Amino acid sequence: MAINGAIQPASDAEKKQVLQPFHLTATGYNLNYLPEYIALRHGFFREQGLDVTVNIPTPWDGVLDALADNSAIMALGGIWVPSMYRDRVQHYTVFAQIANRCPLAVLKRGSSEGFKLTDMAKSTVLMKSGGGASVGLFFKMLLRENNIDPRAVDYVQDLDGIMLGNLFQGGMGDYFITDNLSALAMVARNPNVSIAMEMVAQGDIPWSVYYRETATITPEILDAQKRFCIGLEKGIDWVLEHDAESFRDELAELFPSVPADVAVSVTNDFRNNKMWTSTSVDPQGFARWQQGLADAGLVKEPFAYKSIVDDAPAAAAQAAVKAAKQVK
Known part of the structure; x- marks a missing residue:
């Protein structure tokens, strides 16, 4: 099975295999989730006995409803949500990471x-916000880290990303912050704009993670999470081992609305800049993001790593993948 891409035919062995349903709900469809899509297309989850299916609700916060009614086994999105909700609304436990860097770009x-x-400073910045608060949170954190007062900037961020992109190209504002893929696609179409900064080069941060309601986690769930992480780990390894040019056709199928050259360029940029490292949430990146969330007022103070993250499934998956490589 694949999202927005060609479905790979199951082998005879896969057809005979009894697969465990594993439904994922995600806040979006993005190139920084590429290893998951590769794991789906290449059968890495099926190898672990999981029938992974995915839906993307509208609006995005429907992922929380899917967790609450048990229609999804986990959610994929920003770690700022489990952080913001903790001790206020609901406790969620993060068990894996897919995106280790921020996938945004600044256009001028x-x-x-x-x-x-x-x-x-003293400019007007357009920022899309339809998928949540991450764009503004990261950019303002980056300003603070560079001793720039976020209040020195004017923001337009309550509109759809496509609308803001059109308005920016039409003359509104001084800068536009959007995802890297859309930014490069805009530059390819419009010679009057350029990319001023790619935030994938601005340090580690657990941008996109997998989580579930803490109270609902059972030994069976932990086992399924471990097997999911094995498939995802293999997806990460596959992407890192293959230059994007070598799977241009897959990228074209996965992202048909984006010029293939742009998809290849962004993928290799992400490969080279540590967008994908492993399924484990990096403690230093976690601490950095927690400080950013605290400075933004989303949490009273930074949470400790182990209060939100259970690294056991990811760590076990990495050990299993490493052991399998040694056997080969």
């Missing part, structure tokens, strides 16, 4: 030569 009009982050 004209040439980006000589651009400095300090140039953005």
Whole structure:
């Protein structure tokens, strides 16, 4: 099974295999989730006895409803949600990570030569927000980390990303922050704009994680999570081992609305800049993001790693994948 891509035919062995249903609900469909899509297409989850299916609710916060009514075994999205909800509404436990870097880019009009982050002070920045608060949270954290007061910038961020992109190209604002894939696609179409900064190069952060309601976790769930992580770990390894040019056709099938050259370029950029590392949430990246969330007022103070993250399924998966490689 694949999302928005060609479905791979099951082998005779797979047809005979009894698979455990494993339904995932996700907040979006993004290139930074690529290893999951590769794991689906290449049968890495099926090898673990899991029949992984995915839905993307509208609006995105429907993922929480799917967890609450048990129609989904886990959710994929930003770790800021489990952090914000903890001790207020619901406890969620994060058990794996897919995106280790922020997949955003800053667009400006004209040439980006000589651009400095300090140039953005006293400017108007357009930021999409339809998929949640992550865009604004990360950008304002980046400003604070570089000793720039976020209040020195004016923001337009309560509109749809496509609408904001059109308005930016039409003359609204000074900068536009969107996902890297959309940014490169815009630059490919419009010679009057350029990419001033790719945030994938701005350090580790657990941008996209998998989580579930803490109270509902059982030994059976933990076992399924471990097997999911094995498949995902193999997906990450596969992407890191293959130059994007070598699977251009798959990228074209997965992202048909994006020029193939752009999809290849962004994928290799992500490969080279540690977008995908492993299924484990990095403790240092976690601490950095928690401080950003605290500074933004989403949490009273940064949470400790183990209060939100259970790394056991991911760690066990990595050990299993490593052992399998040694046998080969």
